Amino acid sequence: MEKDNLQLREFLKSSEWVNKDQLNIPKDQGEKRPPAIKEYDDQTPLLKLPGIEDIDLKISFLKDLLKNRKSRRKYNNESLDKKELSYLLWATQGLRDSNIRLRTVPSGGAVHPFETYIYLNKIKGLKKGLYRYIFDEHALIYLRDISDHKNKIIEASNGQKFVSEAAAVFFWTVIPKRGEWKYGPLSHKLAALDAGHLCQNLYLAVESIGAGTCAVDAYNQIKADQFLQVDGDEEFVIYMAPVGKIDD
Numbered sequence: 001m002e003k004d005n006l007q008l009r010e011f012l013k014s015s016e017w018v019n020k021d022q023l024n025i026p027k028d029q030g031e032k033r034p035p036a037i038k039e040y041d042d043q044t045p046l047l048k049l050p051g052i053e054d055i056d057l058k059i060s061f062l063k064d065l066l067k068n069r070k071s072r073r074k075y076n077n078e079s080l081d082k083k084e085l086s087y088l089l090w091a092t093q094g095l096r097d098s099n100i101r102l103r104t105v106p107s108g109g110a111v112h113p114f115e116t117y118i119y120l121n122k123i124k125g126l127k128k129g130l131y132r133y134i135f136d137e138h139a140l141i142y143l144r145d146i147s148d149h150k151n152k153i154i155e156a157s158n159g160q161k162f163v164s165e166a167a168a169v170f171f172w173t174v175i176p177k178r179g180e181w182k183y184g185p186l187s188h189k190l191a192a193l194d195a196g197h198l199c200q201n202l203y204l205a206v207e208s209i210g211a212g213t214c215a216v217d218a219y220n221q222i223k224a225d226q227f228l229q230v231d232g233d234e235e236f237v238i239y240m241a242p243v244g245k246i247d248d
C-alpha cells in the first residue's frame with residue numbers, strides 16, 4: 001500500500017514538463033483539436049437562459065469578479081501592502097472561523113493537504129525573501145533570503161519569466177500523508193481537485209484589489225522543490241501563482 005501511494009503521488013507532480021517534447025502530444029504531432037462542445041441533436045429545442053445582466057443579486061461584486069477574472073501575466077511596478085497580502089493569504093488558505101478544519105476553501109474530507117510558501121518581492125514593510133503562511137495564527141514565518149532569486153524563480157517556473165516579475169509568488173506544496181491517512185489511494189484525486197479551489201479563490205481575490213495572477217502548473221518540479229527546500233516526496237510543489245498589481 002505504501003508503495004502504491006508513492007506511485008500515485010507522482011501524478012500530483014509536474015516532473016514531465018521538462019520532457020514535453022518527447023511526450024508525443026497529439027497537438028504537437030499536428031492532430032486536429034477535438035471539438036470544444038459535445039455534439040447534440042440540433043433538433044432539440046434550446047431553452048435559452050436569462051442574460052447575466054438580468055439577474056437580481058443581493059450583492060453584485062462577485063459577478064464582476066467572475067466576469068473580469070482572467071490569467072494575467074503582465075504586472076506593473078507597484079508594491080502590494082501588508083493588508084492586501086493578508087487578504088490574499090486568508091482568501092486562499094485562511095480560517096473562516098476558529099475550527100482549524102474550516103477554511104475559506106473547501107477540501108475533500110476537510111483534509112487540507114497544502115502548505116503555502118510565498119516569495120515576497122515587493123511588499124511594503126516586509127523584506128524580500130521566502131516566507132511560509134501559518135494559517136491558524138494568520139501569520140507569516142520568514143524563512144530566508146534567496147540570492148539571485150529572480151533567476152531561481154525563472155528556473156523554478158520552467159523558464160516562464162513573467163513569474164519572476166511579480167510582487168509575490170505563491171508556491172503551494174502538498175503533504176500527501178494528510179490525505180493518505182484518511183483516504184489512502186483515493187486521496188490523490190481529492191488533492192488535485194482541492195488545488196483548483198485555492199487557486200480560483202486567488203484569481204477572484206486579486207481582481208478585487210486591482211491585481212492579477214496566473215495559475216502555473218508548467219513549473220520545473222525539481223527546481224521548485226529545491227527553491228523551497230522541501231524533500232520532493234513527503235512534501236512537494238503542486239501549484240504556483242505569481243501576483244502583481246495591474247494597469248488595466
Ligand SMILES: Cc1cc2nc3c(=O)[nH]c(=O)nc-3n(C[C@H](O)[C@H](O)[C@H](O)COP(=O)(O)O)c2cc1C
Pocket residue numbers: 069070071072073160214215216217218219
Ligand atoms: C491548472 C492550470 C495550469 C496552468 N498553468 C499555466 C502555466 O504554467 N503557465 C501559464 O502561462 N498559464 C497557465 N495557466 C493559465 C491558462 O493558460 C489559462 O487559464 C487559460 O489560457 C485560459 O485563460 P483565462 O484564465 O484568462 O481564462 C494554467 C491554468 C490552469 C487552470
